[in-house]
Amino acid sequence: MMPTERLPYPISIMYRRPPHRARAFPGLLRDATANMLTVQSRISIREPREVCGKIIADEGYLALWFIFKGKWFDIGKFYDRSNNWLGYYCDIVKPLTRLLYGKRTPIITDLFLDLWIFPDRDYYVLDEEEFDEAARGRIISRRLAEKAESELQRLIKLVKRNKFPPNHINSIEPVYSLTIGRQR
Numbered sequence: 001m002m003p004t005e006r007l008p009y010p011i012s013i014m015y016r017r018p019p020h021r022a023r024a025f026p027g028l029l030r031d032a033t034a035n036m037l038t039v040q041s042r043i044s045i046r047e048p049r050e051v052c053g054k055i056i057a058d059e060g061y062l063a064l065w066f067i068f069k070g071k072w073f074d075i076g077k078f079y080d081r082s083n084n085w086l087g088y089y090c091d092i093v094k095p096l097t098r099l100l101y102g103k104r105t106p107i108i109t110d111l112f113l114d115l116w117i118f119p120d121r122d123y124y125v126l127d128e129e130e131f132d133e134a135a136r137g138r139i140i141s142r143r144l145a146e147k148a149e150s151e152l153q154r155l156i157k158l159v160k161r162n163k164f165p166p167n168h169i170n171s172i173e174p175v176y177s178l179t180i181g182r183q184r
Contacts, residue, residue, distance in 0.1 A: 007031060008178060012104040013039060013065065018139045022107045027065065028178055037067040037099050040174055043078070051116050051124050056086050062174050063089075066165075067105060070095050072151040073115075074108065075165050079174060088165050090115040090155060092148045111140060111148040115155055123159050125152065 012024035027041030041063050049057040062079040076089040094109040112131035117123045135145040158164030 008040070008175075010103065011039065011100070013041070013067070014105050014107045015110065016107050017110040017112070018134065024104065030064075030175070030178075032100065035069045035099075037065075037105065038172060039065040039067065040178060041065065051118075051126070052122075054086075054118075055080075056089070056116060061086075062176075064172060064174055066169055066172075067096070067099065067108065069097070069099050072111075072147065073155060075169060077165075077169065077172070083174070083176060085119060087119055088115075088117040090117070090165075092151050094144070111144060113148050113152045115152060115159075117159055117165070121159060121162070123156065125156075 008028040008030045011027060011029045013027055014022045014024055016022040025041065025044075027039040029037060030040050031038040043057050043061040043063050044059060045057060048055045048059075056078060058080070060081050062083070064077040064079075066075040066077070068074065072092060072095055074091050074093055076091075078086045078089055080086055091108075092111045092113040092115075094111065096106050096108065098106055100106075112127050112134050114126040115123055116126055131145070131148065134140050135142070140148070155164055
């Protein structure tokens with residue numbers, strides 16, 4: 001379903017990390033195509049998230065989320081409170097067959113593994129312990145766990161070859177004048 005309203009407009013990103021229920025995160029739908037949504041939002045988290053001693057996510061940081069139809073990942077392009085670009089946060093997720101239901105996304109199911117990519121192309125795999133626990137505890141099926149691992153490895157190979165994230169995402173920047181809600 002393509003948006004019928006003039007962009008941007010408020011939507012909810014429906015996000016679920018098993019075994020928990022889905023939660024709604026507000027954002028502004030900036031762009032929508034048949035295969036990708038671009039949503040701008042503020043990050044709202046309890047504790048700052050660090051990678052290699054650098055804070056990559058904190059309360060009030062800005063995120064541009066790229067949500068894809070039929071892909072095993074989403075991409076967040078993160079900015080600090082001074083609007084400095086920090087890098088890309090890639091969630092490994094179950095692919096969506098549809099992008100919008102009115103003013104919300106379908107439920108995006110997180111498969112625990114994440115990939116952080118710094119601007120200099122250094123990358124780090126995140127949440128491996130949580131993934132291992134989820135796979136061992138059968139919170140996600142063996143098939144999904146294997147697919148999540150293979151997708152993560154595929155993305156790492158693309159990062160190493162300078163082919164990920166896709167070039168069109170590199171050029172999309174936030175619009176700081178937009179009033180936006182809080183995001184995961």
